[in-house]
Amino acid sequence: MATQTEHVAASPVPEAITSRAAKPRRTLSLAWIWPYLFILPFLLVFVTFFVAPFVYDIIQSFYAEKHAGGLGLSPPKVVWVGLDNYVQALHDPGLWDGFWRVFVFGIVQIPVMMVLALLIALLMDSVVIRFRSFFRLAAFVPYAVPGVVAAILWGFFYTPGISPISQAFRSAQLTPPDFLGPSTILWSIANISTWVYLGYNMLIFFAAMQAIPQELYEAARIDGLTEVGIARHIKIPMIFPAMRLGLLFSIIGSIQLFNEPRILENISGAINEHFTPNIFAYNIAYIQSNYYYGGAIAALIGFITFVFSFAFMTLTQGKKRG
Amino acid sequence: MATIPADLPNVPTEQSGGDRRQVLIGYKAWAPKNMVGYVFLIGMTIYFLTPLYWLFIASSKDNTDLFASFGLWFANFKLLDNLTxxxxxxxxIYLRWxxxxxxxxxxxxxxxxxIAMMAGYALAKLRFxxxxxxxAMxxxxxxxxxxxxxxxxxxxxxxxxGLTHTYWAVLLPTLLSPFGVFLARIYATASISDDLIAAARVDGASEFRIFWSVALPILVPGMITIFLFQFVAIWNNFFLPLVVLSDPTLFPVNLGLATWSFDPAAHELLNNxxxxxxxxxxxxxxVLFLFLQRYWRAGLSLGSVTG
Incomplete structure (x- = not known):
């Protein structure tokens, strides 16, 4: 932001365009309107599909459908209930079950994926490994597979009759593992997320490593640092901002988990209607058409996602550049 | 990329795909101590590629062979039958999807x-x-x-x-790309000089003309990166079409395939x-990904270094 102001101040540009403090003789010029025309399309979309849905969602969350008569024979009326929906949600074991599950998911899946991504990125950036571009492509290709298709694809790997893994176990006279049972299904989903997003994170780390000035390496080598030492003391600290970004997106993605469990629900009885918070919101708002309670749950999910993102960004602040 | 320092005379350079790196004497690509790295990379590559390889093999099988034959090799080759x-x-309806x-x-x-380019350009280059x-928003x-x-x-x-259950219901919300605006602002700040804009203004070009004829051509690589990000986000989009569409003729392929797999009665018959x-x-x-990989790297490095 600072550089931008300097640019404007330094540029020999007619002031009516770049400066709000136009000289009096230019007050009739309409040039000031241009920047607003440039941002207008974005603002329209932003207000319509970001601000309005959030505001409307929160308004809805303060209402509920109530039957006037005790028997429920009279048509339901929509009445203001204040924070009742939120109180109900906070006492709803279904919602907390979902939050707890995505928390456990994130605590395990994110570190595993990030460590693997970092190791591959370090090897990709190392001068001693051959066929780097092939390995890099192989890691990145799963990211081209849409999440839903990835879930369907891995679903076949988890289905006993068709899975090549189960085939291998059977041919070795072993009992194939149950990928879809209550104790394993979460990790089967974690595997799908890891498979899709590992290469994406690897590429973020790799791109950040490529941006490290070569002079640092030369200095380190003259100081007698080994390749492993360079990785530990230069590369990992230098790519900290990139790791922070990758971690942030992974935390958000974990809390928002929806596609994979929604697809696997079809073949696994272990996925219930409150498996993840978003699955719960979908079932309340869409399947049960309870817009009001669903609105409160969606707002809570958004709020908790924000709290976790904000907490993460605050806790990792100031550690930039190691 | 740094030049080779003069005090290291015997440093060969390795060139592969424009990725020019220094190789120091004493490092051998096939040294035993590097084998751990290769084993790890080969293991990961098998993990990444096996499901896609299986998908290719499986798409050539009929429903009997899908269950009866070895999963990682061909049986009766029925790819054309399956495609038909x-x-x-x-x-x-699949083609429609x-x-x-x-x-x-x-x-x-x-x-x-x-939309993101216009907003990002304005944020970077115009004062308002x-x-x-x-x-911040x-x-x-x-x-x-x-x-x-x-x-x-x-x-x-x-x-x-009249909005839900139409193309617009899915199309309109995807016009929103704050990450695209964020990237566009970075690209415009980095690659459009203020002198260039000033010169165009002196020539009497309108602000939109400057954006269209001067700035946009310079920003084409950035545009491709932003387009790729949004393209993939929309291609992956599942939750939104799931809730706003009910007419199967409007489904994206994601949702269509999902509805086939949701149908328990037909599931067995539809596997192939x-x-x-x-x-x-x-x-x-x-295929699109592999050819445009460098734009991904460009976008990811800018996004992560600045973010």
Missing amino acids: QLFTYEGG ILNTVLYAVVGGAASTF LGNRLLF VLGAALVPLTTLAVPIYLVESKIP IIVTGSFVAVLPVA
């Missing part, structure tokens, strides 16, 4: 890229009241994924008569179509 079945099933997806991803991606506030919104917005958007759209349909859906995007 896939493209004629339910009156050829592919075309819908292309429509959503290409039109939505292109339109949102253009609310510039900082708008940028863009940053905040970039952290909110489309999934969070699916239920709220559904609530709003279901109140607008679902497998072949997944294969066909993956292929074009995977």
Whole structure:
């Protein structure tokens, strides 16, 4: 932001365009309107599909459908209930079950994926490994597979009759593992997320490593640092901002988990209607058409996602550049 | 990229795909101590590629062989039969889904890229009241994924008569790309010089003319990166179409394949179509990815270094 102001101040540009403090003789010029025309399309979309849905969602969350008569024979009326929906949600074991599950998911899946991504990125950036571009492509290709298709694809790997893994176990006279049972299904989903997003994170780390000035390496080598030492003391600290970004997106993605469990629900009885918070919101708002309670749950999910993102960004602040 | 220092005379350089790196004497690519790295990379590569390899093999099998034959090798080669079945099933609706997806991803991606370029250019190069506030909002919104917005958007759209269950219901929300604006601002700041804009103004060009004829051509690589990000986001979009569409003729291929796999009665009979349909859906995007890989790296490094 600072550089931008300097640019404007330094540029020999007619002031009516770049400066709000136009000289009096230019007050009739309409040039000031241009920047607003440039941002207008974005603002329209932003207000319509970001601000309005959030505001409307929160308004809805303060209402509920109530039957006037005790028997429920009279048509339901929509009445203001204040924070009742939120109180109900906070006492709803279904919602907390979902939050707890995505928390456990994130605590395990994110570190595993990030460590693997970092190791591959370090090897990709190392001068001693051959066929780097092939390995890099192989890691990145799963990211081209849409999440839903990835879930369907891995679903076949988890289905006993068709899975090549189960085939291998059977041919070795072993009992194939149950990928879809209550104790394993979460990790089967974690595997799908890891498979899709590992290469994406690897590429973020790799791109950040490529941006490290070569002079640092030369200095380190003259100081007698080994390749492993360079990785530990230069590369990992230098790519900290990139790791922070990758971690942030992974935390958000974990809390928002929806596609994979929604697809696997079809073949696994272990996925219930409150498996993840978003699955719960979908079932309340869409399947049960309870817009009001669903609105409160969606707002809570958004709020908790924000709290976790904000907490993460605050806790990792100031550690930039190691 | 740094030049080779003069005090290290015997440093050869390795050139591969424009990636010019220094190789120091004493490092051998096949040294035993590097073998751990190779074993790890080969193991990971097997993990990444086996499911896709299986998908290719499986799309050549009929429903009997899918269950009866060894999964990682061909049985009776029925790829053409499967493709015929896939493209004629339910009156050829699969082709319709592919075309819908292309429509959503290409039109939505292109339109949102253009909207993001205009806003990002204005944020980077034009001074106006609310510039900082708008940028702060863009940053905040970039952290909110489309999934969070699916239920709220559904609530709003279901109140607008005639919007849900149309192409617009999916297309319009995908025009929003705060991350695209964020990237566009970075690209415009980095690659458009103020002198260039000033010169164009002296020549009497209008602000839009400057954006269109001077700035945009310079920003083409950035535009491709932003388009790719949004294209993939829309191609992956599942939650939103799931809740705002009910007419199967409007489905993107994601949702179409999912509904086939949701149908428990037909599931057993449809396995070969679902497998072949997944294969066909993956292929074009995977190819597009491989060819445009450098734009990904450009986008990711800028986004992560600055973010």
